Structure formats: C-alpha cells, structure tokens
Amino acid sequence: MTVSAKEVKKVLKENGFDTRKIRIRVEHFGYGSMSITVRLMDVSLDLSKIDTILCKEYREVREDENVQGEYLEGCNTYVRCSYDEDVFELEKENMYPRAEKIYLELEEQDTYNGFDIFENDQFRAVAFIKDKVITLMSKTNEPGFYPRHMLNSIDDMAEALVILENGQTF
DSSP states (O other), X not given: OOOOHHHHXXXXXXXXXXXXXXXXXXXXXXXXXXXEEEEESOTTSOHHHHHHHHHHHHOBOOBOSXXXXXXXXXXXXXXXXXXXXXXXXXXXXXXXXXXXXXXXXXXXXXXXXXXXXXXOSSEEEEEETTTTEEEEEESSOOOSOXXXXXXXXXXXXXXXXXXXXXXXXX
C-alpha cells in the first residue's frame, strides 16, 4: 500500500479536522514498510481522536503467529501522532505559574488525601501528592480503568494541566 501525506490530510478533513495546523510525513523504508508521522501544531486538536482515526484507516502490523508480541519484518504501516514539542513546551511554560502554585499547595498538605485540580462535564482530576499521581475520575459513574498521570514535579503538573485544559485525557 502506498499512501501520501495529501491522502492522510484528506481523511482528516473528511472527519471534520482543519488540517492547516497538522503536519504529516509519510516515509517508506525497508521491505515495503511505511511510517506515517503526524505532528499537531495546536494543542487544542484532539490527539487521541486523530490517532484513532488514522490507526483505523492505515495501521497494519503483521505479528508472528508463533511468538507473542513479535512483529514480522516488512509490509507494515506504523502511525505515530504527537503534539509538536516546541508548541507543547510553550503551552507548558504558560501554565507553569498555575502548576507551581497548585503543586506547592499540595506539598504543604503532606497527606494521602486527594485534591481536585481540574473538573469538566465528563471527569474530574484528583491529585494525590504522596502517591505522586493525578487520577481522572469519571462523572458518569462508569466502572473501569481510571487514567493516571505521574506527578513527580511542577513540570509534570504543568503538562497535566495543558492536556486537561485542552479537553484531552491522559
């Protein structure tokens, strides 16, 4: 299968995304394999949705039937989506004063109790300073896995706040 960056952008447009702030690189390498790398230049774009759409459309990885977890060489298509590092770092810098304030307040508490640091219609984020983790709690009371984000520093707090403030989850 051969794919071009234009084709990938077309798929994203068909799914309602404005592709002006999306960079796509398609690389072909050994034995017919291909890599689609998507870099988002705006943190408000839904990374997980874009990743899901493109993986469903293009990802194809052949696994060894005899050895669990082994990929066969050749004819694989890999999809990798991420925010542009510089754009994400700038957002973290802007969030840093707020993150520092929250983190220092949590450190002063010195308890295993959780403290709400963010809330929207779907979930609330609870920070546990002694456990060094931020956990997302569903507001719909759905049982299951609660996504977590490590909390070892003010930088981790800033990263979590950027993700949450832009409507994403961990």
